[in-house]
Amino acid sequence: MADFESRREKMINIIGDLLKRKQYAQLRGLLLPLEPADVAQLMEDIEETGIPLIFRLLPKEDAAEVFVELSPEHQEELIRSFSNTELKEVLDELYLDDAVDIVEEMPANVVKRILAHSDPEMRKSINEILKYPEDSAGSIMTTEFIDLKGDMTVEDCFKRIRRNAADVETISVCFVLDRDRRLRGYVTIRDLFLAAYEDEVREIMDTNIVSVTTLEDQESVAQKFSKYDFLTMPVVDGEDRLVGIITVDDVMDVMQAEATEDIEKMAAMLPSDKPYLRTGVFETWRSRIPWLLLLMISGTFTSLIITKFENALMACAVLSAFIPVLTDTGGNAGSQASVAVIRSLSLQEVHFSDIAKVIWKEIRVAVFCGLTLAAANFVKLLLVDGMLFQNPNVTPLVAFVVCVALACTVVTAKTVGCTLPLLADKVGLDPAVVASPFITTIVDVLALLIYFGFATMLIPGVG
Amino acid sequence: MADFESRREKMINIIGDLLKRKQYAQLRGLLLPLEPADVAQLMEDIEETGIPLIFRLLPKEDAAEVFVELSPEHQEELIRSFSNTELKEVLDELYLDDAVDIVEEMPANVVKRILAHSDPEMRKSINEILKYPEDSAGSIMTTEFIDLKGDMTVEDCFKRIRRNAADVETISVCFVLDRDRRLRGYVTIRDLFLAAYEDEVREIMDTNIVSVTTLEDQESVAQKFSKYDFLTMPVVDGEDRLVGIITVDDVMDVMQAEATEDIEKMAAMLPSDKPYLRTGVFETWRSRIPWLLLLMISGTFTSLIITKFENALMACAVLSAFIPVLTDTGGNAGSQASVAVIRSLSLQEVHFSDIAKVIWKEIRVAVFCGLTLAAANFVKLLLVDGMLFQNPNVTPLVAFVVCVALACTVVTAKTVGCTLPLLADKVGLDPAVVASPFITTIVDVLALLIYFGFATMLIPGVG
Numbered sequence: 026m027a028d029f030e031s032r033r034e035k036m037i038n039i040i041g042d043l044l045k046r047k048q049y050a051q052l053r054g055l056l057l058p059l060e061p062a063d064v065a066q067l068m069e070d071i072e073e074t075g076i077p078l079i080f081r082l083l084p085k086e087d088a089a090e091v092f093v094e095l096s097p098e099h100q101e102e103l104i105r106s107f108s109n110t111e112l113k114e115v116l117d118e119l120y121l122d123d124a125v126d127i128v129e130e131m132p133a134n135v136v137k138r139i140l141a142h143s144d145p146e147m148r149k150s151i152n153e154i155l156k157y158p159e160d161s162a163g164s165i166m167t168t169e170f171i172d173l174k175g176d177m178t179v180e181d182c183f184k185r186i187r188r189n190a191a192d193v194e195t196i197s198v199c200f201v202l203d204r205d206r207r208l209r210g211y212v213t214i215r216d217l218f219l220a221a222y223e224d225e226v227r228e229i230m231d232t233n234i235v236s237v238t239t240l241e242d243q244e245s246v247a248q249k250f251s252k253y254d255f256l257t258m259p260v261v262d263g264e265d266r267l268v269g270i271i272t273v274d275d276v277m278d279v280m281q282a283e284a285t286e287d288i289e290k291m292a293a294m295l296p297s298d299k300p301y302l303r304t305g306v307f308e309t310w311r312s313r314i315p316w317l318l319l320l321m322i323s324g325t326f327t328s329l330i331i332t333k334f335e336n337a338l339m340a341c342a343v344l345s346a347f348i349p350v351l352t353d354t355g356g357n358a359g360s361q362a363s364v365a366v367i368r369s370l371s372l373q374e375v376h377f378s379d380i381a382k383v384i385w386k387e388i389r390v391a392v393f394c395g396l397t398l399a400a401a402n403f404v405k406l407l408l409v410d411g412m413l414f415q416n417p418n419v420t421p422l423v424a425f426v427v428c429v430a431l432a433c434t435v436v437t438a439k440t441v442g443c444t445l446p447l448l449a450d451k452v453g454l455d456p457a458v459v460a461s462p463f464i465t466t467i468v469d470v471l472a473l474l475i476y477f478g479f480a481t482m483l484i485p486g487v488g
Numbered sequence: 489m490a491d492f493e494s495r496r497e498k499m500i501n502i503i504g505d506l507l508k509r510k511q512y513a514q515l516r517g518l519l520l521p522l523e524p525a526d527v528a529q530l531m532e533d534i535e536e537t538g539i540p541l542i543f544r545l546l547p548k549e550d551a552a553e554v555f556v557e558l559s560p561e562h563q564e565e566l567i568r569s570f571s572n573t574e575l576k577e578v579l580d581e582l583y584l585d586d587a588v589d590i591v592e593e594m595p596a597n598v599v600k601r602i603l604a605h606s607d608p609e610m611r612k613s614i615n616e617i618l619k620y621p622e623d624s625a626g627s628i629m630t631t632e633f634i635d636l637k638g639d640m641t642v643e644d645c646f647k648r649i650r651r652n653a654a655d656v657e658t659i660s661v662c663f664v665l666d667r668d669r670r671l672r673g674y675v676t677i678r679d680l681f682l683a684a685y686e687d688e689v690r691e692i693m694d695t696n697i698v699s700v701t702t703l704e705d706q707e708s709v710a711q712k713f714s715k716y717d718f719l720t721m722p723v724v725d726g727e728d729r730l731v732g733i734i735t736v737d738d739v740m741d742v743m744q745a746e747a748t749e750d751i752e753k754m755a756a757m758l759p760s761d762k763p764y765l766r767t768g769v770f771e772t773w774r775s776r777i778p779w780l781l782l783l784m785i786s787g788t789f790t791s792l793i794i795t796k797f798e799n800a801l802m803a804c805a806v807l808s809a810f811i812p813v814l815t816d817t818g819g820n821a822g823s824q825a826s827v828a829v830i831r832s833l834s835l836q837e838v839h840f841s842d843i844a845k846v847i848w849k850e851i852r853v854a855v856f857c858g859l860t861l862a863a864a865n866f867v868k869l870l871l872v873d874g875m876l877f878q879n880p881n882v883t884p885l886v887a888f889v890v891c892v893a894l895a896c897t898v899v900t901a902k903t904v905g906c907t908l909p910l911l912a913d914k915v916g917l918d919p920a921v922v923a924s925p926f927i928t929t930i931v932d933v934l935a936l937l938i939y940f941g942f943a944t945m946l947i948p949g950v951g
Binding site: 029057058059060062183186187190191195196197214215218219232233235250251252253254255256273274276277278280281284285287288289291292293294300301302306307309310313314316317318320321322324325327328329331332335338339342343345346347348349350352353354356357358360361364365366368369372374375379382383386389390393394397398401402405409410414416431435465466469473 | 824
């Protein structure tokens with residue numbers, strides 16, 4: 026099958042054309058073979074007026090799947106355009122966890138209407154899940170799963186699965202509960218196929234269970250999925266009763282969102298959970314200005330240091346030309362170390378107990394980097410600045426001071442860069458927030474102190 | 489069940505103790521209820537000598553699962569310690585894609601021994617998959633799946649699944665092939681449960697197939713998984729013949745690795761596919777030094793500009809005190825924009841066609857950010873630098889010049905920051921590599937030009 030992305034532009038034109046000419050049967054035929062996610066994307070691409078129309082062309086079941094994939098704005102618009110019967114039809118086709126996702130994004134009056142038209146059982150379940158804190162395991166789970174009893178035979182299980190398959194999100198893993206709904210084990214659909222019909226579930230079930238609790242953070246849930254290669258994770262309450270399951274497709278979204286959040290924090294932004302183009306200008310400003318302000322104000326320290334060494338600069342003006350190279354290289358070297366450590370922390374490849382190993386490794390890397398950079402810079406200063414641009418002030422002594430300061434700055438920057446995130450993690454702060462944006466400022470200050478320190482010490486007449 | 493992480497330290501001590509006292513039966517009982525990933529982690533935590541011993545305590549099937557989770561170094565060590573019979577036993581229990589992963593990491597002589605002791609069918613399949621380029625769909629697929637024919641009844645299918653369930657990685661999705669092994673449709677195990685025993689597969693199968701080709705990049709495969717919420721993706725060759733499937737657990741690893749790669753590139757590192765602590769010092773140096781060198785050399789431009797305006801700095805020395813604040817704030821503002829755009833590009837939320845929207849958005853955000861920062865800085869300069877630190881050189885005029893330059897720098901930085909990644913993507917370069925590390929250097933140059941431009945224009949006696 027040709028790739029959807031490559032046909033997208035063309036399809037948008039065809040759909041617009043069919044809409045204009047009111048060729049609805051043909052339009053329906055065009056959309057039917059597409060995946061729900063692709064139909065939703067096409068609907069968002071064309072002008073808004075077409076959305077309710079296209080939606081009504083789709084068969085009921087497809088329509089619900091497409092609905093789930095639309096942006097909250099378009100979902101809201103559609104719900105407002107629905108008759109009560111239409112709303113009920115869509116709601117009946119939704120899986121519980123999708124319904125909860127939608128309810129979470131809608132304004133209060135729309136939520137009220139949704140709950141009024143859900144069947145009583147779903148209404149109860151939605152309300153149940155809405156009680157869990159945002160980003161907790163409870164908030165992303167679904168309460169629709171296959172539960173079995175230990176004394177069922179494999180044949181009983183098959184019957185039960187056949188009866189419930191339409192209403193649950195997955196039948197790949199079934200959970201075995203005791204009389205108090207406590208989780209006792211699980212069987213995969215594969216286990217059932219490999220067993221004899223008359224076997225009892227309790228004989229074939231796996232009793233080594235990895236589960237999460239309803240209040241566990243979704244990031245930790247995602248880490249467990251990825252560590253254990255699970256497709257489904259049981260969610261239990263404080264008394265070990267099974268209250269829901271989390272499926273891997275929801276966890277993939279969590280993983281992407283958490284990686285985005287880490288990246289945003291490293292680039293000194295407050296994380297946002299909306300896609301870039303759907304975030305308003307004011308909202309974007311609000312997520313970026315706090316760190317810009319804080320880092321600018323903390324730049325006062327660099328100004329102070331330079332002012333303090335103003336006389337040194339007056340005596341040897343060429344020194345000021347190398348301030349940006351020095352601070353930038355320090356910043357780059359430091360953020361390489363901090364970013365590597367932050368990512369390893371969030372993938373749980375590195376723990377605080379590894380701090381000695383990490384620092385020892387970074388110091389050795391830093392010494393090699395520092396020496397390479399200093400050597401390269403020394404040659405560059407003499408050849409390019411000294412000979413090519415004929416700058417008489419770039420003497421071998423000045424070049425030497427710049428390069429020694431450079432090497433020391435790189436070692437300092439990498440040491441600070443790898444230590445800060447580990448310390449932040451240890452005291453329970455977010456390494457990405459605490460460490461990454463501050464590295465530049467801290468390294469700037471240290472780089473300047475090192476630079477002016479060597480200059481006043483080594484260059485006669487300075488300081 | 490108590491969380492594994494919280495019991496880890498304690499278990500390491502107990503295992504060490506049991507090993508010392510040769511209480512192997514007890515040790516076995518302790519390990520049996522654990523997940524394979526946890527056992528592997530414990531084995532890596534304890535001293536190396538214990539690994540082959542613990543491995544031999546585990547039941548055959550568990551042993552193979554634990555083996556898959558070990559690091560390549562320990563896998564190699566174990567293979568070298570295996571007798572031929574032991575090696576064959578482990579290989580027989582492995583899934584094909586895991587076997588391929590292991591073979592890819594081993595040195596040639598170990599690979600030879602593995603292939604010699606695999607059964608002929610597995611050997612053929614391993615060789616098949618090894619032919620695909622690294623990071624292609626073919627290289628991460630498995631060729632073990634359930635294939636059905638269109639004229640089979642549901643009952644036939646259940647029989648076929650029952651016969652093959654033990655040898656395939658998933659039975660959740662089964663693929664329907666024609667006589668030439670071309671992919672004609674698929675049925676989920678749930679579809680089969682919901683159908684009548686006498687239904688023919690061709691009547692119930694879904695014929696709208698999303699597939700990938702063997703040579704497709706794994707990043708694009710991961711994006712499709714996450715867009716369509718799939719658990720299994722068919723991989724076809726150039727003639728639409730089904731050659732393998734990719735399962736979601738392998739894709740989760742790809743997603744994590746791709747996010748890590750993006751993060752590394754943004755922090756000016758060459759991406760590495762090894763975990764942080766397993767990368768050697770020299771290797772780390774090699775992944776970091778190229779960008780550090782390049783960026784340092786490109787810092788020549790900033791030196792040149794400052795040297796060119798040396799007279800301006802001599803006439804008004806206080807100006808040099810604000811160079812770091814100006815370039816750092818510009819760098820931060822620019823990388824906020826570039827990182828946001830790079831991440832959106834890699835999640836396919838933004839495309840090149842959105843360039844006008846993106847720039848228009850960033851300019852508005854930048855104007856608001858620039859004004860906020862300039863106002864805050866003006867007040868700060870007069871109150872803190874002027875009054876608190878009694879610096880007579882920080883006159884209102886100097887403060888005004890710094891703040892105007894700051895606002896203009898922020899707008900320039902954000903515009904450059906959002907445009908560069910889009911352009912890089914358009915011409916087929918990697919946005920994270922091209923845009924992110926260079927933003928700082930480009931913004932530094934522009935910031936200095938803006939700063940000295942305003943200074944020579946507005947401050948009498950300068951320039």
